Amino acid sequence: MEKQDLFSIIVMKAIEMKEVKDVTIYDIAKALDLSPATISRGLKDHPGIKKETKKRIVEAARQMGYQHNTFARNLRVRKTNTIGVIIPRLNSYFMSTVIAGMEKVANERGYNLIISQSQESVKKEIASVNTMYNSRVDGLLVSLAYDTENIDHFSALLKKEIPLIFFDRIAEHIQCTSIAIDNVKAGYEATLHLIDQGCRRIVYIGGNLKRNVYADRLKGYRLALMERELPQAPELVIINHMSEQEGSEAAQALMRMKPRPDGVFAANDTVAVTCIREFRRQGLCVPNDIAVVGFNNDPNSRVIEPNLTTVDYLGHEMGEIAAATLINTIEKKPSAHLNTLLLRHNLIVRQSSVRSHSTH
Amino acid sequence: MEKQDLFSIIVMKAIEMKEVKDVTIYDIAKALDLSPATISRGLKDHPGIKKETKKRIVEAARQMGYQHNTFARNLRVRKTNTIGVIIPRLNSYFMSTVIAGMEKVANERGYNLIISQSQESVKKEIASVNTMYNSRVDGLLVSLAYDTENIDHFSALLKKEIPLIFFDRIAEHIQCTSIAIDNVKAGYEATLHLIDQGCRRIVYIGGNLKRNVYADRLKGYRLALMERELPQAPELVIINHMSEQEGSEAAQALMRMKPRPDGVFAANDTVAVTCIREFRRQGLCVPNDIAVVGFNNDPNSRVIEPNLTTVDYLGHEMGEIAAATLINTIEKKPSAHLNTLLLRHNLIVRQSSVRSHSTH
DNA sequence: TTGAAAGCGCTAACAA
DNA sequence: TTGTTAGCGCTTTCAA
Numbered sequence: 001m002e003k004q005d006l007f008s009i010i011v012m013k014a015i016e017m018k019e020v021k022d023v024t025i026y027d028i029a030k031a032l033d034l035s036p037a038t039i040s041r042g043l044k045d046h047p048g049i050k051k052e053t054k055k056r057i058v059e060a061a062r063q064m065g066y067q068h069n070t071f072a073r074n075l076r077v078r079k080t081n082t083i084g085v086i087i088p089r090l091n092s093y094f095m096s097t098v099i100a101g102m103e104k105v106a107n108e109r110g111y112n113l114i115i116s117q118s119q120e121s122v123k124k125e126i127a128s129v130n131t132m133y134n135s136r137v138d139g140l141l142v143s144l145a146y147d148t149e150n151i152d153h154f155s156a157l158l159k160k161e162i163p164l165i166f167f168d169r170i171a172e173h174i175q176c177t178s179i180a181i182d183n184v185k186a187g188y189e190a191t192l193h194l195i196d197q198g199c200r201r202i203v204y205i206g207g208n209l210k211r212n213v214y215a216d217r218l219k220g221y222r223l224a225l226m227e228r229e230l231p232q233a234p235e236l237v238i239i240n241h242m243s244e245q246e247g248s249e250a251a252q253a254l255m256r257m258k259p260r261p262d263g264v265f266a267a268n269d270t271v272a273v274t275c276i277r278e279f280r281r282q283g284l285c286v287p288n289d290i291a292v293v294g295f296n297n298d299p300n301s302r303v304i305e306p307n308l309t310t311v312d313y314l315g316h317e318m319g320e321i322a323a324a325t326l327i328n329t330i331e332k333k334p335s336a337h338l339n340t341l342l343l344r345h346n347l348i349v350r351q352s353s354v355r356s357h358s359t360h
Numbered sequence: 361m362e363k364q365d366l367f368s369i370i371v372m373k374a375i376e377m378k379e380v381k382d383v384t385i386y387d388i389a390k391a392l393d394l395s396p397a398t399i400s401r402g403l404k405d406h407p408g409i410k411k412e413t414k415k416r417i418v419e420a421a422r423q424m425g426y427q428h429n430t431f432a433r434n435l436r437v438r439k440t441n442t443i444g445v446i447i448p449r450l451n452s453y454f455m456s457t458v459i460a461g462m463e464k465v466a467n468e469r470g471y472n473l474i475i476s477q478s479q480e481s482v483k484k485e486i487a488s489v490n491t492m493y494n495s496r497v498d499g500l501l502v503s504l505a506y507d508t509e510n511i512d513h514f515s516a517l518l519k520k521e522i523p524l525i526f527f528d529r530i531a532e533h534i535q536c537t538s539i540a541i542d543n544v545k546a547g548y549e550a551t552l553h554l555i556d557q558g559c560r561r562i563v564y565i566g567g568n569l570k571r572n573v574y575a576d577r578l579k580g581y582r583l584a585l586m587e588r589e590l591p592q593a594p595e596l597v598i599i600n601h602m603s604e605q606e607g608s609e610a611a612q613a614l615m616r617m618k619p620r621p622d623g624v625f626a627a628n629d630t631v632a633v634t635c636i637r638e639f640r641r642q643g644l645c646v647p648n649d650i651a652v653v654g655f656n657n658d659p660n661s662r663v664i665e666p667n668l669t670t671v672d673y674l675g676h677e678m679g680e681i682a683a684a685t686l687i688n689t690i691e692k693k694p695s696a697h698l699n700t701l702l703l704r705h706n707l708i709v710r711q712s713s714v715r716s717h718s719t720h
Numbered sequence: 721t722t723g724a725a726a727g728c729g730c731t732a733a734c735a736a
Numbered sequence: 737t738t739g740t741t742a743g744c745g746c747t748t749t750c751a752a
Contacts, residue, residue, distance in 0.1 A: 024729055035739045040731060048737060068494060071434040072729035075744045080431070090459065096451030100477055107487075112495060115475050117460055127467075134428060135472055273663055299604075303633055303663045384745055395723045400747060408721060432745035435728045 023066045032060055043068070083326060084132035084140045085115045086125060088169070094296050094315045095143075098167070101319025102141065109327050111138070120146040126153045139163040139326045144171060146208055146241065163329040167322045169211050170340075177329070177338055179322050181313045181345040183213055187220025189347050190265050190293045190311060195228050197355045199263030199291055202230075205250050205275070206267035207242040214239075217267045217295065236261065247271035251278035263291045263353075269298035269310055276304050276352060291353040306351035313345040383426045392420055403428070434496075443686060444492035444500045445475045446485060448529070454656050454675045455503075458527070461679025462501065469687050471498070480506040486513045499523040499686045504531060506568055506601065523689040527682045529571050530700075537689070537698055539682050541673045541705040543573055547580020549707050550625050550653045550671060555588050557715045559623030559651055562590075565610050565635070566627035567602040574599075577627045577655065596621065607631035611638035623651045623713075629658035629670055636664050636712060651713040666711035673705040 025039040032039070034053070041049045042057030060066075074080050083106055087095055099115065106113050114135060118125035125145045132140055133156055140157060142164065151171045157164055158175050170178035194202050204221045206214035218237065225232050235257065240246035247270060254261055255278070266272035272294030276286050284290055286306055294301055297312035321341065327333075385399040392399070394413070401409045402417030420426075434440050443466055447455055459475065466473050474495065478485035485505045492500055493516055500517060502524065511531045517524055518535050530538035554562050564581045566574035578597065585592050595617065600606035607630060614621055615638070626632035632654030636646050644650055646666055654661055657672035681701065687693075 022729090026729080036729090037731075037740080038738055040729095041738085050737060053737080067496075069435075069729050070495060071431045071440070072744090073731075074431040075429075075435055075746090076729080076731050078744075089456065090450055091453050091456030093451050096449065096456075099450065099475075100479070103477060107491070112474055112491070113476075114472055115459075116473075117463060119460070131467070131472070135430060136427075277663070300660060300663050303637070303660050305665055382745090386745080396745090397724080397747080398722055400745095401722085410721060413721080429745050432728090433747075435730090436745080436747050438728075 022069070023061075023064045024069070025066075028057065028060050028064060028066060031064065032056060080136050080138055081110055082112045082114055082135065082137050083323065084128075084135070084137035085113055086118055086128045086132070086140065086142045087115070088118055088120045088143060088145050090115070090117055092296070093298050097315030098143075098319035098322075101316040101321075102323040103319075105320050105323035105327070109324075111323075111327060118145040122148045122153075129153050129157070133157055133162075137162070138330045139165070141322050141326055142166050144169040144211060146211065149210060163326055165322055165326045165329075167318055169213055171212075174339075177325055177341065179318060179325070179341045179343070180212065182342050183216030184220040184223065186295070186311045186313075186345045186347070187217035187265070187267075188224045189220070190217075190295070190309075191221045191224035192228070193309070193347060193349065194263040194265060194291055194293060194353060195224060195230065197263075197287070197291055197353055200230060201236065201259065201261040202263035202265060203236045203238060203254055203261045204265050204267070205238045205240070205242075205247070205271050207239065209239065214267050217265075221265055242268050242271050244270055244274050247274035248278050251275040255279070255282055255284070261290065263293075265293045267295050269294040269296045269301045269308060272308055272310065272352075273298075273300050273304045276306070276308065287351065287353050287355050291355060293347075293353050297348060301350070304352070309350045309353035310348055311345055312348050313343060318343055382429070383421075383424045384429070385426075388417065388420050388424060388426060391424065392416060440496050440498055441470055442472045442474055442495065442497050443683065444488075444495070444497035445473055446478055446488045446492070446500065446502045447475070448478055448480045448503060448505050450475070450477055452656070453658050457675030458503075458679035458682075461676040461681075462683040463679075465680050465683035465687070469684075471683075471687060478505040482508045482513075489513050489517070493517055493522075497522070499690045500525070501682050501686055502526050504529040504571060506571065509570060523686055525682055525686045525689075527678055529573055531572075534699075537685055537701065539678060539685070539701045539703070540572065542702050543576030544580040544583065546655070546671045546673075546705045546707070547577035547625070547627075548584045549580070550577075550655070550669075551581045551584035552588070553669070553707060553709065554623040554625060554651055554653060554713060555584060555590065557623075557647065557651055557713055560590060561596070561619060561621040562623035562625060563596045563598060563614055563621045564625050564627075565598045565600070565602075565607070565631050567599065569599065574627050577625075581625055602628050602631050604630055604634050607634035608638050611635040615639070615642055615644070621650065623653075625653045627655050629654040629656045629661045629668060632668055632670065632712075633658075633660050633664045636666070636668065647711065647713050647715050651715060653707075653713050657708060661710070664712070669710045669713035670708055671705055672708050673703060678703055 025036045028039045029036045039057055042054045043061060085102060090096060090099060103113055116128040118128060122145050125148060139162060151173060154164055164176045166176055167179040170180050191202060204218055206218055209215045222232060238250045240250055251274060264275055266275060272292050276292050279286050279290055286292055294308045294310040297310045301308035301310045385396045388399045389396045399417055402414045445462060450456060450459060463473055476488040478488060482505050485508060499522060514524055524536045526536055527539040530540050551562060564578055566578055569575040582592060598610045600610055611634060624635055626635060632652050636652050639646050639650055646652055654668045654670040657670045661668035661670045
């Protein structure tokens, strides 16, 4: 009797607090007169459990509204099935396709994604890394912020051997795989294309040279000039934050140069598009007075007039590969011991750089 | 002696497996000759713990490299400190600022964000809800997919009283707060502006009327026409998927209409921009032959020529408010018992809709 | 101001 | 094929 009363009290309290307890494997065990261990096994694909039993377990679980408790499991197996993603910003078409690719693979393989934006600042990047570390992510996918100088803030993770993969904006580290495109080659091709169109005085506009994407594209630019024996003037290389504001300033500075440059290779489409707008505002003809090539194949590149020649690469694919490689590493799958993985890219030629023959 | 050996074996095994165990509050307790309970208290702001002791604990934790284990805590207190976010796509400037706002508030208040894209499909939306449910998020922020017909797939969450907040693309539900702008008013203002510029035959292009954003903007459009006693022709309302492809088809259909419309109000900037491109390709003059107004103030709206008149609203703010409201609900903070929260919006007038007086 | 002890829900080694 | 049992790391009630 006493027990009965105690039970009533508990139930009433539960109802009062509107906190009806979750169904656990113990409840199912009791209902089916089996042990919790059997239930646990039955709910997975454990070998050595009678088919019949398994069916009963799964059915009971469904009926009772059982919901797997990830945290108990995490605690027990010391694994979170969570991947951290740190990116500069997710407001570009490119990044959004990268994330979509990651999400696809992560979902397929039973992982969750925690996404954080560094807003292009190391400070926020460091904070994000720490949060991720404390959330005990199983692995980390990172594209570096604009002003990150070194990767010391990843050392705690690395010491613990938490897999870390860089993508797009990568860093060199023996422990880490990196995924990117061949930015040198892409920069080389873009510049060569401008030269082929008759440009002789070509400006490169890029960001912080600590970032591979900007440094490598510049290298490619230089390579092309060298190959075609065009002079390399230091004033033709402009380094800024690659924002709209600074892009427009760069365009204006450029138009004041004497002699005026006749070609621009900008390391992102935002700046390339801004340049075109400024040039046209000043009455210049793009591409005949000055030809422009961008980078990323942003949707903007097809809105601007004339349409922008740009370098395309597959964000979705990059995301998929990054996530798959990371998960393989986490699960110690025998993925090749690569250090750097390069994806395909493609120069898309549009009107902003194609000169009519007459101007040649 | 035997114990010693066993210990050695364990340590060696740990090293061999490269799985050095994490420091726990027990380790700190042992080192400081205190109980785990005291450590646990010392690590928080528990009242009734000597200042001196607390200091020692915090210092020891730091020195030993202690790292809080969220999962043990989650398991114990039945709370994950994780918020789920489901959005159609994150490839727009607007969405990315929304997410940034959410992230800011979540970080400040000690929550993590799990983000998932429905890719505009109910099917994926349902899958995401289930994943989130199983991850036991403390609350959910949702902007509905294009083709979601009802919100039954949220009923499990709702039954469990897991807070659910809709933003931007909202749904009505007694249990849920919604955050949006006054789309009727915005649509009304946009249309009125076109009328004021002399447009008399205005087309509305929007998406699925199940989505408030499209239905309400249409209402506003109708309201304005009614007020100014302009006729409402059914063929002037075009409903499609609001993609570039369908935007361009709509633009072409529109140009074949007789008499040709002289104004377009598109419920997003993608379609508005596409329309302008099509019109100009056919030799029409925007705004004099046909004026265009968009929605969202996407960066594209300032790239297209002529620059697009559009409705701006603050994504960052919307994200912040959504997250803050959700967390207040989760923590049962006395946030006002609101059902719908409307944010400010603003019609930004640019060249795509401003007609020279001569054409009036 | 601190400690002892129970238990959150699950898994896995070992036993049967 | 199934069960027993211990324990993952933490919090919290009750006791001291």
